[in-house]
Amino acid sequence: MNRNNINKPATITDVARHAGVSIKTVSRVVNKEPNVSQATLDKVQTAIESLNYRPNMSARGLAAQRSFLITILYDTYLAHSSYTSNVQLGVLKHCNQAGYEVLIHPIEYDKATVSKRLEQHLKRTRPDGLIITPPVADAQNVHQVLNELGTPYVCLSPGGPQADNFVSIDDEKAAQDLCEYLLALGHSQFAVIVGHPDHIAMSAREKGIKKAMRAAGLPLGKHLQKIQGKNTFHSGVEATEKLLTQGNLPTAIIACNDEMAAGAIHVLHQHNIDVPSDVSVCGFDDAPIAEHTWPQLTTIRQPVHQMAFHAAELLVEKLAGNASPKSRIEFSSELIIRASSCAPKGL
Amino acid sequence: MNRNNINKPATITDVARHAGVSIKTVSRVVNKEPNVSQATLDKVQTAIESLNYRPNMSARGLAAQRSFLITILYDTYLAHSSYTSNVQLGVLKHCNQAGYEVLIHPIEYDKATVSKRLEQHLKRTRPDGLIITPPVADAQNVHQVLNELGTPYVCLSPGGPQADNFVSIDDEKAAQDLCEYLLALGHSQFAVIVGHPDHIAMSAREKGIKKAMRAAGLPLGKHLQKIQGKNTFHSGVEATEKLLTQGNLPTAIIACNDEMAAGAIHVLHQHNIDVPSDVSVCGFDDAPIAEHTWPQLTTIRQPVHQMAFHAAELLVEKLAGNASPKSRIEFSSELIIRASSCAPKGL
């Protein structure tokens, strides 16, 4: 009895022997190459089934000089966000069906050192490609390293003007829509809690708001208070507390994401300021937290899951050598009106 | 000019040539084997530095029959929870420093099919080991598959009585503590929103509550309403709505996790029932949402990050062949008292 073979996975050689064909032929079948006769195909497939053959990724990787690994690169700071988990699910969905495994690589975003640490990851792990989210996706030096090493990647960000291989919504336009909705309700005194300054999407949202206000003829100096946030609930709390000490309560607060908006609502509650009758509060993203606040948040829905799925598709295409013609894709967003916004009091 | 070598990573052969030693010697240095003289060590290390050598994982994996991959296996349903992201961060922290890459593999938990889909992952991807969270960790057939294939793993769950390689808190005791705290405040009319029934930790929490009430001499029939939840905010909403239609408002609601507790608070708000003066609400886990609700949640803090880190340590030890003597570890939890609980009205 050759007990040695028990539980030892079958190799491509075993399959070839079993099917009475060459290794190369099995390889052709496994890789779905076209030039195989039906008869051979059947023989091989039967052998594969009966031996329960699964290709060995290490061997494949070694011979083909690839790893079949795709890394999701993101800021550790955002590890707990629904944005990140949505990206993970979307990317996984496509990658697994395309034969890639997905590695996660949270990295503490620090403009100066991020590219060095990325380089280490690339050299050590050698993923075939990466999906990158902001703010890492928005750092120049990150792009440099990637291009130097020739590793393909796709970013989930509107990107800068030079941007290539970016998937996003039109953040500026979306913010403009949101602001126009508030203007239409009659609001004219705004505060905006802006996000991480290195985050291009966040700046775009701020721009959109300003654009809408200017278009409505409202001078920004008198009608818009701007407070810095850092994308987190806690930073939304701090920003709102600062706003309250400034003494000039606006009739509407727009936070550049839902976490910060939730933080704002939290503070307003503490101060017995009613949302929305005293102040309307709007967020951005339609994260789960937008439905957990009381009242629930008016916000912009961003199809993160689909965007991530699409980014993965794009990346896999690239890896297959089919450089896609369109390397910058915009998804459409949607204004979700909930209970945190209404017409201002006086009206 | 041999432009071919540009950007081509150095191999172990290059290093050996450069250092004037054999491949085997370089290998010994890389793998930190003890029997290398100081002189050789220095020579080799210099060569490694100057060539910027990084071992090729595919080649290593092929030769050594391992993949240097560790999979985190969890329920897709919980992909968006802070629990899952904490597990990811904790596991990554240890694995990366131990030379492993971390793969995420959310799987739709379904008792009947989960083991088959796990088997596919194991055969296709061949990770060296897995970290598994509930409810997947609590399914018998999952353990069977893993043992049959001989893949090492560690679970983040209290596990059943037969449990081996489990890392958790003492959920029963923690729930008991929480309930005793409420009893001490004077509560006697309770409702418990229980979690996913396949989730062993959730059942343990329910048991702990009952134990505390029994010890206080309260007959469960009259003093405890039990409503089924499914661990999500939404299920907490539904459970609480059901509770309200039953007409018997308790003075304290214990939800078996924070998401469901947040759902409960949300519904009570809608019905103008004040928390905590009308009803105290407590959660479990100290997830971020516990600080986002208004009022903030009294809850049990579970050190998920550390537990995951430790689980990864245990797994890596196992992979190194150092079977640890202690294969079941309990972390301690902590009662966090916030504003969602107080003495019942009458008192």
Added chain:
DNA sequence: TTGAAAGCGCTAACAC
């Protein structure tokens, strides 16, 4: 303490 040689399981170039 060090080296030589034989693969690990697969792909890729080139033949037939």
Added chain:
DNA sequence: GTGTTAGCGCTTTCAA
């Protein structure tokens, strides 16, 4: 359509 032949870069006996 199918087969043959070299490796990919590492680990692992086994010798020295």
